[in-house]
Amino acid sequence: MQRTRFLMIGGFLGAGKTTAIARLAQHYTDQGLRVGLVTNDQAYGLVDTLNLRAQGFHVGEVPGACFCCKFDELVDTAAALGAERQPDVILTEPVGSCTDLMATVLYPLRHLFGDRYTLGPLAVLCKPEHGRKILGGGTGGFSPQAAYIFLKQLEEAQLIVLNKIDRLSASEQTELLQLLSDRFPEKQIIAASGTTGQGFDEVILALAKDAAGSDQTMEVDYDTYAEGEAALGWLNCAVHLSSSETAWSLDEITQKSVESFSRALIAAGMEPGHIKVLASDGAATAVANWVSSDAPVELSVASLAEVKQADVLVNARAHGAPEEVARHIQQSIEELAERFGLQCEISSVQHFRPGRPEPVHRYTTPEG
Numbered sequence: 001m002q003r004t005r006f007l008m009i010g011g012f013l014g015a016g017k018t019t020a021i022a023r024l025a026q027h028y029t030d031q032g033l034r035v036g037l038v039t040n041d042q043a044y045g046l047v048d049t050l051n052l053r054a055q056g057f058h059v060g061e062v063p064g065a066c067f068c069c070k071f072d073e074l075v076d077t078a079a080a081l082g083a084e085r086q087p088d089v090i091l092t093e094p095v096g097s098c099t100d101l102m103a104t105v106l107y108p109l110r111h112l113f114g115d116r117y118t119l120g121p122l123a124v125l126c127k128p129e130h131g132r133k134i135l136g137g138g139t140g141g142f143s144p145q146a147a148y149i150f151l152k153q154l155e156e157a158q159l160i161v162l163n164k165i166d167r168l169s170a171s172e173q174t175e176l177l178q179l180l181s182d183r184f185p186e187k188q189i190i191a192a193s194g195t196t197g198q199g200f201d202e203v204i205l206a207l208a209k210d211a212a213g214s215d216q217t218m219e220v221d222y223d224t225y226a227e228g229e230a231a232l233g234w235l236n237c238a239v240h241l242s243s244s245e246t247a248w249s250l251d252e253i254t255q256k257s258v259e260s261f262s263r264a265l266i267a268a269g270m271e272p273g274h275i276k277v278l279a280s281d282g283a284a285t286a287v288a289n290w291v292s293s294d295a296p297v298e299l300s301v302a303s304l305a306e307v308k309q310a311d312v313l314v315n316a317r318a319h320g321a322p323e324e325v326a327r328h329i330q331q332s333i334e335e336l337a338e339r340f341g342l343q344c345e346i347s348s349v350q351h352f353r354p355g356r357p358e359p360v361h362r363y364t365t366p367e368g
């Protein structure tokens with residue numbers, strides 16, 4: 001049996017993983033390969049899954065906890081992608097607050113399911129918005145424990161991709177590359193943009209190589225890791241917006257909703273990891289994102305649709321208490337709806353701090 005290439009693209013919340021995975025999936029599809037994707041999050045009702053499916057990809061999801069805590073579900077979800085025909089490539093996106101993926105997912109996968117999968121190098125995207133501050137010795141507006149996770153993700157990478165270079169000046173790019181190579185002198189580092197495709201030829205070449213071997217897995221202080229995750233508030237909810245008379249721009253409302261969240265969270269001093277909203281009337285889809293207090297809100301998928309109703313999915317991860325994240329976001333969406341004369345029904349609200357990671361497997365060497 002031909003084995004499936006298993007690739008994992010990690011990186012912090014909002015680093016550009018979903019965008020990069022969509023680009024890579026399109027590349028492999030254009031090569032005539034069959035591609036499957038797996039998304040992952042601590043919550044249920046994932047913007048990423050719907051976003052990638054709306055782009056026509058074959059997507060499975062592992063919601064409710066990180067891959068390491070749901071290893072068996074990851075294996076089952078990857079297998080289910082091959083129910084009709086085995087994929088040539090599976091691209092996986094771990095939740096952006098997760099680290100220690102070599103020891104808890106990739107080594108166990110190779111050891112236990114090496115007959116099914118060949119592993120590419122673990123690629124980790126460096127998010128420039130927080131990278132400059134955290135690599136420079138700060139915490140980027142997060143707790144020191146959350147900054148610890150950011151750095152551990154890069155430390156275990158077999159390939160580092162400095163992402164979003166299209167929005168960096170030449171001097172910012174040079175500074176970030178220097179900070180990365182000073183800290184990780186042994187690693188391959190590629191400057192790229194998931195949006196424009198710059199640098200992706202090099203990323204694709206690197207992903208085609210075998211994963212570099214190492215004798216030991218990275219040391220991780222699980223108390224610090226757990227505190228870092230618990231310092232983040234998670235909010236997912238579904239909202240139905242409707243109007244009885246006039247149609248409205250789905251893109252404008254999607255963008256404005258994230259802008260209103262950003263104003264509320266900035267006023268409350270809560271740094272965003274990633275705030276994302278996907279809105280759909282069933283036919284057209286719009287997605288807007290906000291990834292850092294000093295970055296603008298972006299409409300990453302435009303629908304160009306005028307609608308009278310839409311289902312809106314909100315996934316918010318920010319530094320602070322989950323009840324506060326939930327309160328600010330619910331209040332903002334209600335105010336926005338009122339301002340635009342829309343009816344607003346909020347449902348499926350979940351808010352929580354991620355629990356302590358309890359990996360199913362943790363290998364201390366590649367073999368066990």
Ligand SMILES: Nc1nc2c(ncn2[C@@H]2O[C@H](COP(=O)(O)OP(=O)(O)O)[C@@H](O)[C@H]2O)c(=O)[nH]1
Nearest residue numbers: 014015016017018019164193194195289298300
């Ligand atoms: N300018 C720019 N924006 C990007 C790039 N990659 C992702 N983004 C934006 O960053 C935000 C978060 O991207 P996403 O792929 O959802 O990040 P994830 O949380 O790591 O999956 C979205 O607004 C994307 O459009 C990039 O290379 N350049």
Ligand SMILES: [Mg+2]
Nearest residue numbers: 017018048093
């Ligand atoms: Mg994502």
